[in-house]
Amino acid sequence: MKRQTILLFTSALLIVGVLASNFTIGNAAYTTISNATFDAKVNEGNFNKMMDVLTHKRCVNCHPSDNIPKQGEDSHPHYFGMARGEDNHGYKATSCNTCHQSENNNYSGVPGAPEWSLAPASMMWEGLTRIEIAQSMMDPERNGARTPDETMHHLTEHELVLWAWEPGLNAEGVPREKPPVPKDEYIKAVKQWFADGAIIPESK
Numbered sequence: 001m002k003r004q005t006i007l008l009f010t011s012a013l014l015i016v017g018v019l020a021s022n023f024t025i026g027n028a029a030y031t032t033i034s035n036a037t038f039d040a041k042v043n044e045g046n047f048n049k050m051m052d053v054l055t056h057k058r059c060v061n062c063h064p065s066d067n068i069p070k071q072g073e074d075s076h077p078h079y080f081g082m083a084r085g086e087d088n089h090g091y092k093a094t095s096c097n098t099c100h101q102s103e104n105n106n107y108s109g110v111p112g113a114p115e116w117s118l119a120p121a122s123m124m125w126e127g128l129t130r131i132e133i134a135q136s137m138m139d140p141e142r143n144g145a146r147t148p149d150e151t152m153h154h155l156t157e158h159e160l161v162l163w164a165w166e167p168g169l170n171a172e173g174v175p176r177e178k179p180p181v182p183k184d185e186y187i188k189a190v191k192q193w194f195a196d197g198a199i200i201p202e203s204k
């Protein structure tokens with residue numbers, strides 16, 4: 001009888017112990033922030049500036065949720081039946097780089113930047129919320145196995161990303177719309193958001 005009570009008591013202690021350690025593991029992400037002056041409002045401001053850009057057509061047209069790149073301010077399906085193909089560069093006869101060069105062609109209206117191709121299917125952002133895009137972008141299983149630091153560099157330095165602020169003229173000779181946040185302000189917000197621990201604000 002007595003032995004059973006002791007057994008019960010120790011297993012109860014064990015359970016409490018396991019619960020307690022899980023609790024600290026769950027909170028660990030929040031205690032690793034080195035910046036002691038972390039401010040949730042500032043974080044949300046940086047996050048929103050970054051996402052104002054990521055949800056813009058200049059990015060989403062190339063990060064579609066189907067296999068078809070989109071064009072223009074109304075994100076219509078790419079003309080000439082363009083589709084992903086085997087390696088995101090289109091099909092052999094109609095490879096993206098047959099038309100898209102390493103810079104914009106403002107005579108023909110074909111936009112261009114180095115490595116022009118469709119974002120891989122795992123990086124589909126079209127139709128996702130800001131929070132879902134951020135989760136996808138930070139998930140190594142979907143983001144091309146990038147570390148947070150590599151993602152930060154991609155966001156602030158990659159030519160396909162920076163093209164959005166020099167998008168050239170469309171086929172009608174009309175300048176393409178730029179993302180709503182100036183480039184320098186966006187880069188600053190992205191760097192600060194990563195430096196503060198890349199915390200995705202709670203969904204409301």
Ligand code: HEC
Binds near residue numbers: 059063123142154
């Ligand atoms: C011409 C098409 C194109 C445009 C325009 C484009 N991307 Fe991408 N993006 C890609 C491709 C292709 C990759 C995959 C590159 C790789 O993995 O090496 C990619 C990958 C990424 C990644 C890394 C993967 C991830 O999920 O974290 C980020 C971040 C990203 N793009 C952000 C942007 C942002 C921000 C813009 C707009 C300012 C943008 N892209 C515009 C084609 C594009």
Ligand code: HEC
Binds near residue numbers: 059072088089
């Ligand atoms: C036959 C030529 C041709 C091929 C091949 C081609 N494109 Fe395009 N693409 C164009 C032209 C022309 C435009 C500009 C249309 C406009 O703005 O009026 C364009 C625009 C785009 C845009 C729109 C940019 C924006 O934000 O408005 C994206 C994205 C794009 N192409 C991706 C691709 C991808 C990815 C491939 C390969 C799978 C590809 N294209 C293959 C001719 C081509």
